[in-house]
Amino acid sequence: xxxxxxxxxxxxxxxxxxxxxxxxxxxxxxxxxxxxxxxxxxxxxxxxxxxxxxx
Amino acid sequence: xxxxxxxxxxxxxxxxxxxxxxxxxxxxxxxxxxxxxxxxxxxxxxxxxxxxxxxxxxxxxxxxxxxxxxxxxxxxxxxxxxxxxxxxxxxxxxxxxxxxxxxxxxxxxxxxxxxxxxxxxxxxxxxxxxxxxxxxxxxxxxxxxxxxxxxxxxxxxxxxxxxxxxxxxxxxxxxxxxxxxxxxxxxxxxxxxxxxxxxxxxxxxxxxxxxxxxxxxxxxxxxxxxxxxxxxxxx
Numbered sequence: 201x202x203x204x205x206x207x208x209x210x211x212x213x214x215x216x217x218x219x220x221x222x223x224x225x226x227x228x229x230x231x232x233x234x235x236x237x238x239x240x241x242x243x244x245x246x247x248x249x250x251x252x253x254x255x
Numbered sequence: 256x257x258x259x260x261x262x263x264x265x266x267x268x269x270x271x272x273x274x275x276x277x278x279x280x281x282x283x284x285x286x287x288x289x290x291x292x293x294x295x296x297x298x299x300x301x302x303x304x305x306x307x308x309x310x311x312x313x314x315x316x317x318x319x320x321x322x323x324x325x326x327x328x329x330x331x332x333x334x335x336x337x338x339x340x341x342x343x344x345x346x347x348x349x350x351x352x353x354x355x356x357x358x359x360x361x362x363x364x365x366x367x368x369x370x371x372x373x374x375x376x377x378x379x380x381x382x383x384x385x386x387x388x389x390x391x392x393x394x395x396x397x398x399x400x401x402x403x404x405x406x407x408x409x410x411x412x413x414x415x416x417x418x419x420x421x422x423x424x425x426x427x428x429x430x431x432x433x434x435x436x437x438x439x440x441x442x443x444x445x446x447x448x449x450x451x452x453x454x455x456x457x458x459x460x461x462x463x464x465x466x467x468x469x470x471x472x473x474x475x476x477x478x479x480x481x482x483x484x485x486x487x488x489x490x
Contacts (some may be wrong), residue, residue, distance in 0.1 A: 232357060235357060236357050236360050236361050236364075239309075239357070239361045240364050240365065241304065243304075243305035243306045243308070243309065243361065243365065244305075244306060246305055246443070248301070248303045248304045248305055248421050
């Protein structure tokens with residue numbers, strides 16, 4: 201068991217943080233929020249494939 | 256004889272089955288959830304836009320979450336923390352959750368700006384919000400199950416908050432076995448039930464039309480040729 205557990209990785213790293221005054225956010229969380237905003241905008245502007253041929 | 260059956264108000268004489276709870280249930284379901292509404296073959300043209308994709312994207316994410324979660328639960332922590340295939344399945348579980356939440360949040364934004372609770376769809380909106388909240392709790396218990404220093408940190412930060420609101424005694428985030436059961440049994444059932452109810456509500460009421468189509472679009476008229484519900488009567 202100990203041998204098995206020793207093989208398990210320990211990926212605990214503090215990560216990269218961005219800060220503007222009182223606002224602080226981790227890079228991973230910032231990437232997810234930006235990706236959602238990009239998806240939101242693209243969903244409004246991109247044409248839907250085959251959309252014009254439907255009734 | 257058949258004339259008497261059709262005109263009789265007595266359900267036992269009429270043979271409708273409405274005198275039993277099964278018969279009454281069948282009639283209620285057929286009236287509110289007819290098969291052609293539950294499994295429609297086409298949708299109005301305004302549905303052909305990316306804005307209407309994200310709800311089903313979230314459901315697809317949930318399917319992958321449940322599938323990978325079942326594999327994880329059948330093999331156990333010593334498998335998914337150590338073996339390569341276990342790590343891969345664990346990662347599929349995590350990234351399905353990431354996509355599930357991203358699609359769900361974009362779905363929420365789009366439906367909010369469409370005022371998607373129009374036309375008697377208030378319960379659809381409420382079940383969607385409840386699904387979002389229950390999903391957050393489920394994901395939180397998932398992060399507690401990493402069994403590393405990260406999960407220990409999350410648990411001991413969260414226990415103060417949960418104790419402050421008075422539920423720490425029976426929802427103990429420092430009790431790994433209890434949180435494990437919440438994560439793989441109770442909360443998945445809750446998420447599945449609420450999401451299923453949400454999808455059924457969408458089917459029952461139909462997808463919400465765009466704001467500028469609500470009054471004039473002929474596709475919103477039902478098969479009897481009646482006009483769509485006026486906005487003034489909608490919640």
